Amino acid sequence: MSDESGFDDRRLHTRTPLVLKVEYGSRDGFLRDYTANISRGGTMLRTSRDLDEGTEVDLLLSFPGLLKEITLRGVVRWIQDEGQDEDRAVGVEFLGDDERNFRELARLVERIEAGDEGVVASFVMRVLVVEDNPHVAQLIQRGLDAQLQRSGGRIGFEVQHASDGLQALALLDESVHLLITDIFLPGLDGEQMIRKVRADGRFDNLPIIAVSAGGNEVRHRVLEAGADFFLAKPLRLADLLGSMRRLLAVGDRVPLPQ
Incomplete structure:
Protein backbone atom coordinates (compact mmCIF):
# COMPACT_ATOMS: atom_id res chain seq x y z
CA MET A 1 0.00 0.00 0.00
CA ALA A 114 -16.54 -8.55 -10.79
CA GLY A 115 -16.61 -4.92 -11.97
CA ASP A 116 -20.08 -4.33 -10.50
CA GLU A 117 -21.14 -0.88 -11.75
CA GLY A 118 -23.06 -0.34 -8.53
CA VAL A 119 -19.72 -0.25 -6.70
CA VAL A 120 -17.11 1.00 -9.16
CA ALA A 121 -17.28 3.36 -12.12
CA SER A 122 -17.78 1.70 -15.48
CA PHE A 123 -14.81 3.64 -16.87
CA VAL A 124 -11.80 5.25 -15.17
CA MET A 125 -10.14 8.04 -17.12
CA ARG A 126 -6.43 8.58 -16.47
CA VAL A 127 -5.56 12.28 -16.43
CA LEU A 128 -2.05 13.75 -16.16
CA VAL A 129 -2.12 17.25 -14.64
CA VAL A 130 1.06 19.33 -15.06
CA GLU A 131 0.95 22.28 -12.68
CA ASP A 132 3.62 23.75 -10.41
CA ASN A 133 1.06 25.31 -8.08
CA PRO A 134 -0.09 22.44 -5.81
CA HIS A 135 -3.26 24.30 -4.84
CA VAL A 136 -4.38 24.56 -8.48
CA ALA A 137 -3.50 20.90 -9.10
CA GLN A 138 -5.48 19.87 -6.04
CA LEU A 139 -8.43 22.00 -7.14
CA ILE A 140 -8.49 20.23 -10.51
CA GLN A 141 -8.27 16.81 -8.87
CA ARG A 142 -11.03 17.54 -6.36
CA GLY A 143 -13.24 18.89 -9.10
CA LEU A 144 -12.78 15.77 -11.21
CA ASP A 145 -13.32 13.51 -8.21
CA ALA A 146 -16.64 15.25 -7.54
CA GLN A 147 -17.81 14.36 -11.04
CA LEU A 148 -17.74 10.66 -10.13
CA GLN A 149 -20.81 11.09 -7.94
CA ARG A 150 -22.52 13.45 -10.39
CA SER A 151 -22.04 10.95 -13.23
CA GLY A 152 -23.93 8.27 -11.32
CA GLY A 153 -20.86 6.05 -11.27
CA ARG A 154 -20.44 5.97 -15.04
CA ILE A 155 -16.99 7.51 -15.06
CA GLY A 156 -14.20 8.06 -12.56
CA PHE A 157 -10.88 9.87 -12.76
CA GLU A 158 -7.39 8.70 -11.84
CA VAL A 159 -5.26 11.84 -11.60
CA GLN A 160 -1.46 11.94 -11.70
CA HIS A 161 0.38 15.16 -10.91
CA ALA A 162 3.64 16.53 -12.31
CA SER A 163 5.12 19.88 -11.29
CA ASP A 164 7.22 20.52 -14.41
CA GLY A 165 7.54 19.43 -18.03
CA LEU A 166 10.38 16.95 -17.51
CA GLN A 167 8.52 15.15 -14.75
CA ALA A 168 5.43 15.03 -16.97
CA LEU A 169 7.37 13.41 -19.82
CA ALA A 170 8.69 10.79 -17.39
CA LEU A 171 5.15 9.95 -16.22
CA LEU A 172 3.46 10.01 -19.63
CA ASP A 173 2.65 6.70 -21.27
CA GLU A 174 -0.01 5.24 -23.56
CA SER A 175 -2.40 4.59 -20.67
CA VAL A 176 -3.00 8.34 -20.17
CA HIS A 177 -6.32 9.49 -21.68
CA LEU A 178 -5.88 13.26 -21.22
CA LEU A 179 -3.07 15.76 -20.57
CA ILE A 180 -3.87 19.05 -18.80
CA THR A 181 -0.91 21.40 -18.52
CA ASP A 182 -0.02 24.85 -17.30
CA ILE A 183 2.29 26.79 -19.64
CA PHE A 184 4.55 28.73 -17.30
CA LEU A 185 6.44 25.89 -15.61
CA PRO A 186 9.94 25.69 -14.09
CA GLY A 187 12.60 24.06 -16.25
CA LEU A 188 10.89 22.67 -19.34
CA ASP A 189 7.83 24.87 -19.84
CA GLY A 190 4.43 23.75 -21.07
CA GLU A 191 4.91 24.85 -24.67
CA GLN A 192 8.19 22.95 -25.03
CA MET A 193 6.71 19.92 -23.32
CA ILE A 194 3.73 19.88 -25.70
CA ARG A 195 6.08 19.99 -28.70
CA LYS A 196 8.03 17.01 -27.34
CA VAL A 197 4.82 15.08 -26.73
CA ARG A 198 3.58 15.72 -30.27
CA ALA A 199 6.97 14.69 -31.68
CA ASP A 200 6.40 11.22 -30.19
CA GLY A 201 4.20 9.23 -32.54
CA ARG A 202 2.60 7.36 -29.65
CA PHE A 203 0.79 10.53 -28.62
CA ASP A 204 -0.45 11.86 -31.96
CA ASN A 205 -4.06 11.56 -30.77
CA LEU A 206 -3.59 12.34 -27.08
CA PRO A 207 -6.01 15.14 -26.10
CA ILE A 208 -4.09 18.10 -24.62
CA ILE A 209 -5.66 21.01 -22.76
CA ALA A 210 -3.36 23.98 -22.05
CA VAL A 211 -4.12 26.34 -19.17
CA SER A 212 -2.50 29.74 -18.67
CA ALA A 213 -3.00 33.29 -17.49
CA GLY A 214 -1.23 34.44 -20.67
CA GLY A 215 -3.12 36.29 -23.38
CA ASN A 216 -3.70 35.74 -27.09
CA GLU A 217 0.00 35.47 -27.93
CA VAL A 218 0.45 32.55 -25.52
CA ARG A 219 -2.78 30.99 -26.78
CA HIS A 220 -1.55 31.13 -30.38
CA ARG A 221 1.84 29.60 -29.49
CA VAL A 222 0.52 26.64 -27.52
CA LEU A 223 -2.17 25.79 -30.08
CA GLU A 224 0.51 25.92 -32.77
CA ALA A 225 2.68 23.64 -30.59
CA GLY A 226 -0.05 21.01 -30.60
CA ALA A 227 -2.53 21.71 -27.79
CA ASP A 228 -6.16 21.01 -28.66
CA PHE A 229 -7.70 23.59 -26.34
CA PHE A 230 -6.49 26.68 -24.51
CA LEU A 231 -8.25 27.72 -21.29
CA ALA A 232 -7.54 30.99 -19.52
CA LYS A 233 -6.83 31.23 -15.81
CA PRO A 234 -8.50 31.49 -13.39
CA LEU A 235 -9.75 28.07 -14.50
CA ARG A 236 -13.46 27.25 -14.33
CA LEU A 237 -14.21 23.55 -13.90
CA ALA A 238 -17.25 23.85 -16.17
CA ASP A 239 -14.99 25.07 -19.00
CA LEU A 240 -12.57 22.21 -18.39
CA LEU A 241 -15.32 19.58 -18.48
CA GLY A 242 -16.82 21.16 -21.58
CA SER A 243 -13.47 20.91 -23.35
CA MET A 244 -13.11 17.30 -22.24
CA ARG A 245 -16.53 16.41 -23.66
CA ARG A 246 -15.56 17.79 -27.04
CA LEU A 247 -12.14 16.16 -27.05
CA LEU A 248 -12.65 12.65 -25.75
CA ALA A 249 -14.17 9.93 -27.90
CA VAL A 250 -15.19 8.18 -24.68
CA GLY A 251 -17.72 10.97 -24.20
CA ASP A 252 -19.97 9.29 -26.77
CA ARG A 253 -19.99 6.03 -24.80
CA VAL A 254 -19.74 7.34 -21.24
CA PRO A 255 -21.07 10.92 -21.32
CA LEU A 256 -19.53 13.32 -18.84
CA PRO A 257 -22.06 14.94 -16.50
CA GLN A 258 -23.51 18.33 -17.33
Whole structure:
Protein backbone atom coordinates (compact mmCIF):
# COMPACT_ATOMS: atom_id res chain seq x y z
CA MET A 1 0.00 0.00 0.00
CA SER A 2 2.66 2.46 0.97
CA ASP A 3 4.31 2.59 -2.45
CA GLU A 4 1.17 3.65 -4.29
CA SER A 5 -0.99 5.40 -1.73
CA GLY A 6 -1.28 9.00 -0.60
CA PHE A 7 -2.47 9.82 2.88
CA ASP A 8 -4.57 12.72 4.09
CA ASP A 9 -5.47 12.63 7.76
CA ARG A 10 -7.60 14.78 10.02
CA ARG A 11 -9.08 14.64 13.54
CA LEU A 12 -12.83 15.05 13.50
CA HIS A 13 -13.24 15.53 17.27
CA THR A 14 -10.84 15.34 20.18
CA ARG A 15 -12.74 12.38 21.65
CA THR A 16 -13.19 10.38 18.45
CA PRO A 17 -10.64 8.18 16.63
CA LEU A 18 -8.16 9.82 14.29
CA VAL A 19 -9.35 9.57 10.68
CA LEU A 20 -6.77 8.60 8.04
CA LYS A 21 -7.79 8.76 4.40
CA VAL A 22 -5.94 6.12 2.37
CA GLU A 23 -5.92 6.68 -1.39
CA TYR A 24 -4.75 3.69 -3.43
CA GLY A 25 -3.35 4.45 -6.86
CA SER A 26 -5.58 1.89 -8.53
CA ARG A 27 -8.20 -0.79 -7.98
CA ASP A 28 -5.53 -3.47 -8.35
CA GLY A 29 -3.44 -1.80 -5.64
CA PHE A 30 -6.36 -2.02 -3.22
CA LEU A 31 -7.08 -5.65 -4.12
CA ARG A 32 -3.44 -6.62 -3.58
CA ASP A 33 -3.42 -4.99 -0.14
CA TYR A 34 -6.74 -6.63 0.71
CA THR A 35 -5.43 -10.09 -0.19
CA ALA A 36 -2.03 -9.72 1.49
CA ASN A 37 -2.94 -7.68 4.57
CA ILE A 38 -6.44 -6.35 5.18
CA SER A 39 -8.16 -9.75 4.98
CA ARG A 40 -5.69 -11.01 7.61
CA GLY A 41 -6.56 -8.33 10.13
CA GLY A 42 -4.24 -5.39 9.55
CA THR A 43 -2.21 -3.25 7.18
CA MET A 44 0.76 -0.91 6.97
CA LEU A 45 0.65 2.70 5.83
CA ARG A 46 2.90 5.74 5.75
CA THR A 47 1.96 9.08 7.24
CA SER A 48 3.59 12.30 8.39
CA ARG A 49 1.30 12.45 11.43
CA ASP A 50 2.72 11.98 14.93
CA LEU A 51 0.97 8.86 16.18
CA ASP A 52 1.42 6.84 19.36
CA GLU A 53 1.10 3.10 19.77
CA GLY A 54 -2.42 2.34 20.96
CA THR A 55 -4.03 5.22 19.05
CA GLU A 56 -7.41 4.24 17.60
CA VAL A 57 -7.86 5.19 13.95
CA ASP A 58 -10.61 5.04 11.36
CA LEU A 59 -9.19 4.22 7.92
CA LEU A 60 -11.14 5.51 4.93
CA LEU A 61 -10.03 3.36 2.00
CA SER A 62 -10.55 4.52 -1.57
CA PHE A 63 -9.21 4.20 -5.11
CA PRO A 64 -10.07 5.89 -8.43
CA GLY A 65 -13.55 4.85 -9.50
CA LEU A 66 -14.78 3.57 -6.12
CA LEU A 67 -18.21 5.09 -5.54
CA LYS A 68 -18.11 5.07 -1.72
CA GLU A 69 -15.17 5.01 0.70
CA ILE A 70 -14.63 1.88 2.81
CA THR A 71 -14.33 2.54 6.55
CA LEU A 72 -12.40 0.23 8.92
CA ARG A 73 -11.54 0.88 12.57
CA GLY A 74 -8.18 -0.17 13.95
CA VAL A 75 -5.44 0.57 16.46
CA VAL A 76 -1.80 1.53 15.90
CA ARG A 77 0.40 -1.40 16.99
CA TRP A 78 3.85 -0.30 15.82
CA ILE A 79 5.62 2.75 14.40
CA GLN A 80 8.89 2.85 12.49
CA ASP A 81 10.69 6.12 11.73
CA GLU A 82 12.23 6.09 8.25
CA GLY A 83 14.41 9.17 8.74
CA GLN A 84 13.95 12.87 9.29
CA ASP A 85 12.57 13.58 5.81
CA GLU A 86 10.57 10.37 5.40
CA ASP A 87 7.00 9.56 6.40
CA ARG A 88 6.67 7.07 9.25
CA ALA A 89 5.68 3.47 8.59
CA VAL A 90 2.71 2.61 10.81
CA GLY A 91 1.25 -0.83 11.47
CA VAL A 92 -2.51 -0.90 12.10
CA GLU A 93 -4.41 -3.87 13.53
CA PHE A 94 -8.14 -3.87 12.85
CA LEU A 95 -10.41 -4.21 15.87
CA GLY A 96 -12.15 -7.52 16.46
CA ASP A 97 -15.54 -5.91 17.08
CA ASP A 98 -15.56 -4.81 13.43
CA GLU A 99 -16.50 -8.32 12.22
CA ARG A 100 -19.70 -7.19 10.51
CA ASN A 101 -17.76 -4.60 8.52
CA PHE A 102 -15.28 -7.28 7.46
CA ARG A 103 -18.08 -9.51 6.18
CA GLU A 104 -19.49 -6.58 4.26
CA LEU A 105 -16.01 -5.76 2.97
CA ALA A 106 -15.51 -9.34 1.71
CA ARG A 107 -18.79 -9.11 -0.22
CA LEU A 108 -17.81 -5.69 -1.52
CA VAL A 109 -14.45 -6.99 -2.73
CA GLU A 110 -16.25 -9.72 -4.68
CA ARG A 111 -18.34 -7.04 -6.39
CA ILE A 112 -15.23 -4.93 -7.08
CA GLU A 113 -13.46 -7.91 -8.65
CA ALA A 114 -16.54 -8.55 -10.79
CA GLY A 115 -16.61 -4.92 -11.97
CA ASP A 116 -20.08 -4.33 -10.50
CA GLU A 117 -21.14 -0.88 -11.75
CA GLY A 118 -23.06 -0.34 -8.53
CA VAL A 119 -19.72 -0.25 -6.70
CA VAL A 120 -17.11 1.00 -9.16
CA ALA A 121 -17.28 3.36 -12.12
CA SER A 122 -17.78 1.70 -15.48
CA PHE A 123 -14.81 3.64 -16.87
CA VAL A 124 -11.80 5.25 -15.17
CA MET A 125 -10.14 8.04 -17.12
CA ARG A 126 -6.43 8.58 -16.47
CA VAL A 127 -5.56 12.28 -16.43
CA LEU A 128 -2.05 13.75 -16.16
CA VAL A 129 -2.12 17.25 -14.64
CA VAL A 130 1.06 19.33 -15.06
CA GLU A 131 0.95 22.28 -12.68
CA ASP A 132 3.62 23.75 -10.41
CA ASN A 133 1.06 25.31 -8.08
CA PRO A 134 -0.09 22.44 -5.81
CA HIS A 135 -3.26 24.30 -4.84
CA VAL A 136 -4.38 24.56 -8.48
CA ALA A 137 -3.50 20.90 -9.10
CA GLN A 138 -5.48 19.87 -6.04
CA LEU A 139 -8.43 22.00 -7.14
CA ILE A 140 -8.49 20.23 -10.51
CA GLN A 141 -8.27 16.81 -8.87
CA ARG A 142 -11.03 17.54 -6.36
CA GLY A 143 -13.24 18.89 -9.10
CA LEU A 144 -12.78 15.77 -11.21
CA ASP A 145 -13.32 13.51 -8.21
CA ALA A 146 -16.64 15.25 -7.54
CA GLN A 147 -17.81 14.36 -11.04
CA LEU A 148 -17.74 10.66 -10.13
CA GLN A 149 -20.81 11.09 -7.94
CA ARG A 150 -22.52 13.45 -10.39
CA SER A 151 -22.04 10.95 -13.23
CA GLY A 152 -23.93 8.27 -11.32
CA GLY A 153 -20.86 6.05 -11.27
CA ARG A 154 -20.44 5.97 -15.04
CA ILE A 155 -16.99 7.51 -15.06
CA GLY A 156 -14.20 8.06 -12.56
CA PHE A 157 -10.88 9.87 -12.76
CA GLU A 158 -7.39 8.70 -11.84
CA VAL A 159 -5.26 11.84 -11.60
CA GLN A 160 -1.46 11.94 -11.70
CA HIS A 161 0.38 15.16 -10.91
CA ALA A 162 3.64 16.53 -12.31
CA SER A 163 5.12 19.88 -11.29
CA ASP A 164 7.22 20.52 -14.41
CA GLY A 165 7.54 19.43 -18.03
CA LEU A 166 10.38 16.95 -17.51
CA GLN A 167 8.52 15.15 -14.75
CA ALA A 168 5.43 15.03 -16.97
CA LEU A 169 7.37 13.41 -19.82
CA ALA A 170 8.69 10.79 -17.39
CA LEU A 171 5.15 9.95 -16.22
CA LEU A 172 3.46 10.01 -19.63
CA ASP A 173 2.65 6.70 -21.27
CA GLU A 174 -0.01 5.24 -23.56
CA SER A 175 -2.40 4.59 -20.67
CA VAL A 176 -3.00 8.34 -20.17
CA HIS A 177 -6.32 9.49 -21.68
CA LEU A 178 -5.88 13.26 -21.22
CA LEU A 179 -3.07 15.76 -20.57
CA ILE A 180 -3.87 19.05 -18.80
CA THR A 181 -0.91 21.40 -18.52
CA ASP A 182 -0.02 24.85 -17.30
CA ILE A 183 2.29 26.79 -19.64
CA PHE A 184 4.55 28.73 -17.30
CA LEU A 185 6.44 25.89 -15.61
CA PRO A 186 9.94 25.69 -14.09
CA GLY A 187 12.60 24.06 -16.25
CA LEU A 188 10.89 22.67 -19.34
CA ASP A 189 7.83 24.87 -19.84
CA GLY A 190 4.43 23.75 -21.07
CA GLU A 191 4.91 24.85 -24.67
CA GLN A 192 8.19 22.95 -25.03
CA MET A 193 6.71 19.92 -23.32
CA ILE A 194 3.73 19.88 -25.70
CA ARG A 195 6.08 19.99 -28.70
CA LYS A 196 8.03 17.01 -27.34
CA VAL A 197 4.82 15.08 -26.73
CA ARG A 198 3.58 15.72 -30.27
CA ALA A 199 6.97 14.69 -31.68
CA ASP A 200 6.40 11.22 -30.19
CA GLY A 201 4.20 9.23 -32.54
CA ARG A 202 2.60 7.36 -29.65
CA PHE A 203 0.79 10.53 -28.62
CA ASP A 204 -0.45 11.86 -31.96
CA ASN A 205 -4.06 11.56 -30.77
CA LEU A 206 -3.59 12.34 -27.08
CA PRO A 207 -6.01 15.14 -26.10
CA ILE A 208 -4.09 18.10 -24.62
CA ILE A 209 -5.66 21.01 -22.76
CA ALA A 210 -3.36 23.98 -22.05
CA VAL A 211 -4.12 26.34 -19.17
CA SER A 212 -2.50 29.74 -18.67
CA ALA A 213 -3.00 33.29 -17.49
CA GLY A 214 -1.23 34.44 -20.67
CA GLY A 215 -3.12 36.29 -23.38
CA ASN A 216 -3.70 35.74 -27.09
CA GLU A 217 0.00 35.47 -27.93
CA VAL A 218 0.45 32.55 -25.52
CA ARG A 219 -2.78 30.99 -26.78
CA HIS A 220 -1.55 31.13 -30.38
CA ARG A 221 1.84 29.60 -29.49
CA VAL A 222 0.52 26.64 -27.52
CA LEU A 223 -2.17 25.79 -30.08
CA GLU A 224 0.51 25.92 -32.77
CA ALA A 225 2.68 23.64 -30.59
CA GLY A 226 -0.05 21.01 -30.60
CA ALA A 227 -2.53 21.71 -27.79
CA ASP A 228 -6.16 21.01 -28.66
CA PHE A 229 -7.70 23.59 -26.34
CA PHE A 230 -6.49 26.68 -24.51
CA LEU A 231 -8.25 27.72 -21.29
CA ALA A 232 -7.54 30.99 -19.52
CA LYS A 233 -6.83 31.23 -15.81
CA PRO A 234 -8.50 31.49 -13.39
CA LEU A 235 -9.75 28.07 -14.50
CA ARG A 236 -13.46 27.25 -14.33
CA LEU A 237 -14.21 23.55 -13.90
CA ALA A 238 -17.25 23.85 -16.17
CA ASP A 239 -14.99 25.07 -19.00
CA LEU A 240 -12.57 22.21 -18.39
CA LEU A 241 -15.32 19.58 -18.48
CA GLY A 242 -16.82 21.16 -21.58
CA SER A 243 -13.47 20.91 -23.35
CA MET A 244 -13.11 17.30 -22.24
CA ARG A 245 -16.53 16.41 -23.66
CA ARG A 246 -15.56 17.79 -27.04
CA LEU A 247 -12.14 16.16 -27.05
CA LEU A 248 -12.65 12.65 -25.75
CA ALA A 249 -14.17 9.93 -27.90
CA VAL A 250 -15.19 8.18 -24.68
CA GLY A 251 -17.72 10.97 -24.20
CA ASP A 252 -19.97 9.29 -26.77
CA ARG A 253 -19.99 6.03 -24.80
CA VAL A 254 -19.74 7.34 -21.24
CA PRO A 255 -21.07 10.92 -21.32
CA LEU A 256 -19.53 13.32 -18.84
CA PRO A 257 -22.06 14.94 -16.50
CA GLN A 258 -23.51 18.33 -17.33
